[in-house]
Amino acid sequence: MSRRVPLLLLLCISARSLCAQDLSGIExxxxxxxxxLFSSQNNYLTMHSSSGSLQWTDGAVSISDSLxxxxxxxxxxxMNQLGQxxxxxIQVDWASADYRVNxxxxxxxxxxxxxxxxxxxxxxxxxxxLWTLLPQSIYPNDNEGFFLSHLGGEVYGRLxxxxxxxKLHYDGFAGESYxxxxxxxxxxxxxxxxxxxxxxxxxxxxxxxRWEAPLQxxxxxxxxxxxxxxxxxxQGSLHLVPxxxxxxxxxxxxxxxxxxxxxxxxxxxxxxxLGQTVVPIPVGAHAWYAMGSYQLSKKIQVGSYxxxxxxxxxxxxxxxxxxxxxxxxxxxxxxxxxxxxxxGHFLHGTALGYYGSTNTNGLKDNSNMLAAKIGFSF
Amino acid sequence: xxxxxxxxxxxxxxxxxVCCSTxxxxxxxxxxxxxxxxxxxxxxxLRAIFTGEKTRFADGSRALPVTLKGGAAHEVFLxxxxxxxxxxxxxxxxxxxxxxxxxxxxxxxxxxxxxxYVATTPGALGYVSRISPQxxxxxxxxxx
Numbered sequence: 432m433s434r435r436v437p438l439l440l441l442l443c444i445s446a447r448s449l450c451a452q453d454l455s456g457i458e459x460x461x462x463x464x465x466x467x468l469f470s471s472q473n474n475y476l477t478m479h480s481s482s483g484s485l486q487w488t489d490g491a492v493s494i495s496d497s498l499x500x501x502x503x504x505x506x507x508x509x510m511n512q513l514g515q516x517x518x519x520x521i522q523v524d525w526a527s528a529d530y531r532v533n534x535x536x537x538x539x540x541x542x543x544x545x546x547x548x549x550x551x552x553x554x555x556x557x558x559x560x561l562w563t564l565l566p567q568s569i570y571p572n573d574n575e576g577f578f579l580s581h582l583g584g585e586v587y588g589r590l591x592x593x594x595x596x597x598k599l600h601y602d603g604f605a606g607e608s609y610x611x612x613x614x615x616x617x618x619x620x621x622x623x624x625x626x627x628x629x630x631x632x633x634x635x636x637x638x639x640x641r642w643e644a645p646l647q648x649x650x651x652x653x654x655x656x657x658x659x660x661x662x663x664x665x666q667g668s669l670h671l672v673p674x675x676x677x678x679x680x681x682x683x684x685x686x687x688x689x690x691x692x693x694x695x696x697x698x699x700x701x702x703x704x705l706g707q708t709v710v711p712i713p714v715g716a717h718a719w720y721a722m723g724s725y726q727l728s729k730k731i732q733v734g735s736y737x738x739x740x741x742x743x744x745x746x747x748x749x750x751x752x753x754x755x756x757x758x759x760x761x762x763x764x765x766x767x768x769x770x771x772x773x774x775g776h777f778l779h780g781t782a783l784g785y786y787g788s789t790n791t792n793g794l795k796d797n798s799n800m801l802a803a804k805i806g807f808s809f
Numbered sequence: 810x811x812x813x814x815x816x817x818x819x820x821x822x823x824x825x826x827v828c829c830s831t832x833x834x835x836x837x838x839x840x841x842x843x844x845x846x847x848x849x850x851x852x853x854x855l856r857a858i859f860t861g862e863k864t865r866f867a868d869g870s871r872a873l874p875v876t877l878k879g880g881a882a883h884e885v886f887l888x889x890x891x892x893x894x895x896x897x898x899x900x901x902x903x904x905x906x907x908x909x910x911x912x913x914x915x916x917x918x919x920x921x922x923x924x925x926y927v928a929t930t931p932g933a934l935g936y937v938s939r940i941s942p943q944x945x946x947x948x949x950x951x952x953x
Contacts, residue, residue, distance in 0.1 A: 556904060
């Protein structure tokens, strides 16, 4: 097990005692998780999961303070190791100033989490989910660093529409986003011979609109993001034509039940230039999932989801062009701080989550996996 | 009445008092700082304030929610007025904190601590069981 886990745990526990003192308005929160992955065939997410892997550690500490009743500032430091991705270096997850003019309008600036779909902005907050792995078709763990946040600004607010019509929540953002040098996309491109030493980046802008229906528990929404990307490496360059990625989602909570479904359409055209050769990479990904969960007791929650991603521009019958995952999951909360998760995956297709460097003998079309996690959060 | 009969009556009366106290203890009351001008809140407003969607009362003054860490009054308040379990409530606030989109409300271990904070903090809004002493705070009515 990584030595970073005890260190992060010590940091969290120390900060927790400070949190109890609430140092004159400064709030300190944190979390740390340790995961385990075993796969029946293939190695997943750059871990040697076919032998069982503990290379899955995650932790963060956030510090924030309300300077006035409308202005809050904060920073969250994050460390993430996922197989060969991520690393021991502590990154800034977000760092922003948040000015809330009133309940209908506010804005944030700095490095801010990007609100897209149901879970994009919170996909790295393991403590709030039942799932050990979110549906990889839309929330790929190996590339969360790219989608999670952007440098720039965000406007947000809530618009009551009346008792019989519900509420609208809106969010608009603009800025720059970068491919993390230790993330999945850079690794895949590097495996193809293009090794970046400076993170490729580009402009991103978009928004999210969600309707909280008068029927309590029902939420329907849509998000859109336009993203461009350019980067230069010693061996060549990457160019991504601005493309629109759209998300549509619905969520319903009723008592102990939770249901959600989401669809993402993200056609893109990229090209990699290696020397004198230009390699076009059109991607026509359509992805969706449907999930449900049930709170069995105060401490136990169970659920299941089906996640699917297909590149419709390519031969759909080839395993390399699709990823379909049936998942069953359970979570046990020891108390309000400690929890454990256990999850089974029945994965068909190899479009997502597989890397040549950890699968040098090629890939089998299907693989079953067991994922487990323990976490501490305060 | 025989001694046994008197003892039975006494025990029955004691059980009745304990049951009533327990029921009253779980009957909660909304308390606010005396600076708060509103005298009543409906469930929609309570949900909006205690989930961070609303930070102001209807008159524009600041609303500062205060919660208990756990216990019967906490569970009853969340179930009755927010339609949530303590785990859902906690997950929602954790998401806000770890995405940089909000700060957790002040949380206290005891109802006495809630009362003391609400009494001394302008705009503070909390909940306690009806049998808790409510010195120096204002009680608000609630409605569906």
